[in-house]
Amino acid sequence: MSASETAATSTHDGPGATTEAEAGPLIEARGLTRILPGLVPVTLVRDIDLEIKRGEFVAITGPSGSGKSSLLYLLGLLDTPTSGEVLVNGKPTHLHSEAKRARLRLSTLGFVFQFHFLLPEFTVAENVMIPMRKLGKLSHDAMRDEAVGLLSDLGLADHVDKRPDQLSGGQRQRVAVARALANQPPVILADEPTGSLDSKSSEQVFEILRDLVDRRGKSVIAVTHDLDMAARMDRRLHLIDGRLADPPAEGV
Amino acid sequence: MPLILSIALTHVAGRLRQSVVSVLGVTLGVGFSIAMAALMEGSQHDFIATLVDAIPHVEVTDDQRDPPPPPAATRFDAVNVIGARPDDDTRGLRNPVRLRAMLASWLPGRMAASLNGQAVLRYGGKDVAISLTGVDPAAHLKISTIAEDMRAGSFLDLAANLNGLIIGDGVADKLGASLGDTVAVSASSGAVRRLKVIGLYHTGVTQADDATGYTVLKTAQVLFSRPNAINRLSIRLDDVNAARAIAARVERMTGYRATSWQEANEGLMEVLVVRNIIMYTVVGAILLVAGFGIFTIVSTIVHEKSRDIAILKSLGFEQSDIRRIFLTEGLLIGLVGSVLGSGLGYALSLTLGSLTFEVKTEIELTSLPLYYSPVHYLIACAFALFSAGVAGYLPARRAARLNPVDIIRGAA
Numbered sequence: 001m002s003a004s005e006t007a008a009t010s011t012h013d014g015p016g017a018t019t020e021a022e023a024g025p026l027i028e029a030r031g032l033t034r035i036l037p038g039l040v041p042v043t044l045v046r047d048i049d050l051e052i053k054r055g056e057f058v059a060i061t062g063p064s065g066s067g068k069s070s071l072l073y074l075l076g077l078l079d080t081p082t083s084g085e086v087l088v089n090g091k092p093t094h095l096h097s098e099a100k101r102a103r104l105r106l107s108t109l110g111f112v113f114q115f116h117f118l119l120p121e122f123t124v125a126e127n128v129m130i131p132m133r134k135l136g137k138l139s140h141d142a143m144r145d146e147a148v149g150l151l152s153d154l155g156l157a158d159h160v161d162k163r164p165d166q167l168s169g170g171q172r173q174r175v176a177v178a179r180a181l182a183n184q185p186p187v188i189l190a191d192e193p194t195g196s197l198d199s200k201s202s203e204q205v206f207e208i209l210r211d212l213v214d215r216r217g218k219s220v221i222a223v224t225h226d227l228d229m230a231a232r233m234d235r236r237l238h239l240i241d242g243r244l245a246d247p248p249a250e251g252v
Numbered sequence: 253m254p255l256i257l258s259i260a261l262t263h264v265a266g267r268l269r270q271s272v273v274s275v276l277g278v279t280l281g282v283g284f285s286i287a288m289a290a291l292m293e294g295s296q297h298d299f300i301a302t303l304v305d306a307i308p309h310v311e312v313t314d315d316q317r318d319p320p321p322p323p324a325a326t327r328f329d330a331v332n333v334i335g336a337r338p339d340d341d342t343r344g345l346r347n348p349v350r351l352r353a354m355l356a357s358w359l360p361g362r363m364a365a366s367l368n369g370q371a372v373l374r375y376g377g378k379d380v381a382i383s384l385t386g387v388d389p390a391a392h393l394k395i396s397t398i399a400e401d402m403r404a405g406s407f408l409d410l411a412a413n414l415n416g417l418i419i420g421d422g423v424a425d426k427l428g429a430s431l432g433d434t435v436a437v438s439a440s441s442g443a444v445r446r447l448k449v450i451g452l453y454h455t456g457v458t459q460a461d462d463a464t465g466y467t468v469l470k471t472a473q474v475l476f477s478r479p480n481a482i483n484r485l486s487i488r489l490d491d492v493n494a495a496r497a498i499a500a501r502v503e504r505m506t507g508y509r510a511t512s513w514q515e516a517n518e519g520l521m522e523v524l525v526v527r528n529i530i531m532y533t534v535v536g537a538i539l540l541v542a543g544f545g546i547f548t549i550v551s552t553i554v555h556e557k558s559r560d561i562a563i564l565k566s567l568g569f570e571q572s573d574i575r576r577i578f579l580t581e582g583l584l585i586g587l588v589g590s591v592l593g594s595g596l597g598y599a600l601s602l603t604l605g606s607l608t609f610e611v612k613t614e615i616e617l618t619s620l621p622l623y624y625s626p627v628h629y630l631i632a633c634a635f636a637l638f639s640a641g642v643a644g645y646l647p648a649r650r651a652a653r654l655n656p657v658d659i660i661r662g663a664a
Contacts, residue, residue: 069661078566079657099570106568113660117563121262131567133255179567191660 024090025051026187026219027075031084034070044070045242048084052221054186057213059230060223062239068223069191071239075221076109076189077101106135110180114192116172118164124151124175125160131182150178154208170201177208181218188212190222194229206232256573259564260580263553270549271585277542278589278640279596282632285535286597289628291604291620292531296524298621300492303520304513305397306455308486309361310499312510314345317503344481351485351506359498361489364391365482367472373419373465375427375435382423382465384437385484386472395488398453398466404431405451410468418451422462437467441477536635542589543639546582551647554578561651562659575645575652582644583637590633597632 032048035041045067052058052075060068073079075086077093085094088104096104105111118127128147132138138146151160154174164172173193180188190209194202206229212218213234222233230236238245253261264271325333345351348365355363364387371384389410393399399407403421410416417435429435429449438444447467454461473479487502489495495512502510514521554561561574605622 070657073657073660076566099572102565102568102570102573104568105566109568111566113563113566117559117660119259119262119560119563121266130255130564134568134573183568 025053025087026089027052027221028087028090029075029084030087032071032074032081032086033083034067034074034079035082043242045074045239048244050237050244052187052219054219055213055217056219057210057234058219058221059233059236060221060239061225061227061230061236062245064225066239067242068225068239070242071237072189072191072221072223076111077105078111106131107183108185108187110182110185110188112173112176112180112188112190112193114195116164116169116176118172118175118179120164123161123163124156124167127164127175128178128182131179135183147178147182150181151175154178155204168201170197170204173197173201173205174208177205181212186217186219188218188220190220192223192225194224194226202226202229256576256580260577260584263557263577264581264584267549267553267556270552274542274545274549274585275589275592277545278539278586278636279592281535281538281542282590282593282636283596283600285538285632285635286594286628287600287604288531288535289632290597290601290622290624292527293625293628294621294623296527297623299524302456303517304492306457306460307513307516308395309489309492309495309513310487310502310510311516312345312485312487312502312506312508314343314483315509316507317509344478344483345485345508348482348485354505355485355487355502359487359502360491360494361487361498362394363485363487364388364395365469366392366484366486367469367476367478367482368484369439369472369476371437371439371465371475373423373427373429373435373437375429375433378427380423380426380463382419382463384439384465384467384472384475386467386469386475388469392466392486395486398455401453401455403452403454407451407453407466409450410466413448413450414468414471415445415447416450417447417465417467418453419449419465420461420463421452421454422458423465424449424452426462437475439475439477441475443475443477445471445475447471532631535632539632539635539639542636543643546585546640546643547646549585550578550582550644551650553581554647554651558651558654558659561654562656565654565656566660571652574654575648578648578651579641579644582640582648586637586640586644589640590636593636594629594633597629 029048029050033046034044036044048071060071062068070079074081077086077088077096081094085092087093088108093101093104118124119130122130125144125147128150129143132143132146148157148160151157154177156171156174156178159167159171159175164175167175173196177188177193188209193209194205197205209220209222210232213220224230344367345365352363352365366388367386369384371382373380373382387410389408393407405418407418410418417437424430427435431449431452434446434448436444437447467475469482473481487498489498492513496514499510499512499515502508564574601622601624604620606619608619
């Protein structure tokens with residue numbers, strides 16, 4: 001179903017889809033470098049320049065240890081670069097306080113990791129509601145409706161009041177996607193989102209991400225080592241030893 | 253429910269057994285502190301009440317706090333006067349009628365005049381020196397509780413008997429005299445009179461029982477050769493705690509030294525202060541130990557929930573949010589412990605208060621004196637919450653500083 005409607009439709013339904021920012025890139029990196037300090041400094045990524053546009057489905061690929069995840073965390077403001085800067089909606093972030101970067105993550109960036117990282121004590125719906133409650137813009141009932149809506153869209157309507165440990169791995173990962181979408185951020189950052197799933201569940205999660213781009217106009221940046229999957233995304237960034245390189249021949 | 257609180261609650265509930273132990277630590281700390289404070293302050297109040305009851309609250313005596321300068325010094329503007337001999341001035345409170353009238357207009361209490369001096373009692377070849385006070389019996393009973401301490405005879409019998417003498421039972425024992433015996437009383441002036449023992453008292457204060465006695469004011473004035481004189485004005489106040497202020501005012505007004513009961517027992521008051529410091533130190537130590545329990549459990553939770561911390565940060569929680577979650581956990585334990593501890597403290601106080609003891613001395617202390625005050629509960633709870641706050645804050649600060657990237661990498 002995703003293949004049929006590739007070139008992103010303009011029917012954005014997220015409120016993040018505002019027209020003024022439409023022109024420029026959503027996320028931009030300039031000379032991004034991250035070096036872990038220590039006796040022997042380790043360079044994670046070096047001199048990365050890139051732009052992520054609205055409605056793009058971008059893969060970050062590369063061998064193990066090439067800095068894929070590090071780049072994603074830098075783009076997601078979870079880590080701070082040693083030099084260079086990340087711009088979100090055209091605004092530089094390197095001077096932001098920790099608190100301000102956290103607020104930006106809360107409203108404009110959604111994370112999905114290889115492991116679901118759901119809070120085990122909360123039900124599925126409550127997990128999805130946590131970012132909403134943190135943002136605090138909706139009433140409790142509205143948040144619950146929103147969460148149930150998101151979960152239903154991802155085929156989890158029957159599981160909203162279960163605990164995460166009552167779900168399968170694929171279901172949990174879909175809950176994690178719903179949680180990332182909770183505050184309707186324009187960008188979803190996924191770190192090996194299918195890395196711990198079987199092929200059927202992987203396919204499901206991939207379809208969901210594809211759908212987010214095609215139908216909701218989200219930008220999705222996904223780290224993956226699955227070249228098949230990367231081939232089905234809109235654009236591929238290939239990293240070797242922390243630098244952007246030409247992607248290997250497609251269709252491997 | 254606020255998000256921070258609901259996350260904190262799940263963490264504490266997830267480690268229920270450990271949390272309960274920490275809560276119990278605080279509960280016991282607060283409970284024992286409260287019971288101890290009630291007992292300490294109760295005994296202190298009881299002690300002061302006994303003490304204050306037995307003595308006048310303010311006593312005006314016929315000396316001055318600062319001796320007046322020699323007349324020569326004031327007249328000649330002299331720096332130093334050599335060889336001046338002190339005036340042989342008449343002792344006693346001058347113009348007692350005017351003095352009493354001056355005080356009576358505003359004094360919140362009652363007063364009684366007396367003449368006090370040293371006398372030696374002699375009976376059957378034995379001598380006992382006592383402090384003999386001449387009183388107006390009816391007036392004296394208004395400022396003293398001696399009527400309750402009478403073992404034989406009645407204090408008011410003095411009024412009808414100019415040759416009557418009432419002494420402590422210790423004095424009587426030392427003399428070998430008993431009720432109805434006539435003893436020779438000689439004063440420092442040299443006068444001797446024979447007085448009949450018409451009453452004995454036992455206050456429980458050895459000093460009073462072994463070395464004091466009472467007679468009628470008139471008899472004392474004759475004995476001490478001080479006709480119509482008094483040298484002591486004893487005041488009993490409606491509010492004992494006002495004694496210091498009133499003593500100062502009386503002193504300013506009359507020029508005579510007025511001693512409050514606190515001043516008269518300064519050493520004792522210091523002991524009580526030291527006692528309170530010791531008590532609050534022990535209470536503080538108990539609650540500090542309870543704080544260690546809280547520190548341990550919150551640290552454990554931080555360690556256990558580091559992945560949750562990382563994910564919350566990635567979702568957009570600020571460092572201060574994370575800090576608040578774990579601080580809340582410490583305070584939750586402290587709060588529940590304080591509430592339960594207050595209940596325990598009250599129960600303990602009631603139990604202690606219902607115990608009765610057989611005490612051999614004759615001042616009967618049949619049950620423990622307890623003093624109930626909301627201040628004890630406030631102090632204990634405030635201290636518990638403070639120590640819980642500190643114990644929660646330290647691991648909370650560590651949690652807030654955790655780097656989410658390190659944790660996510662570690663988990664992957």
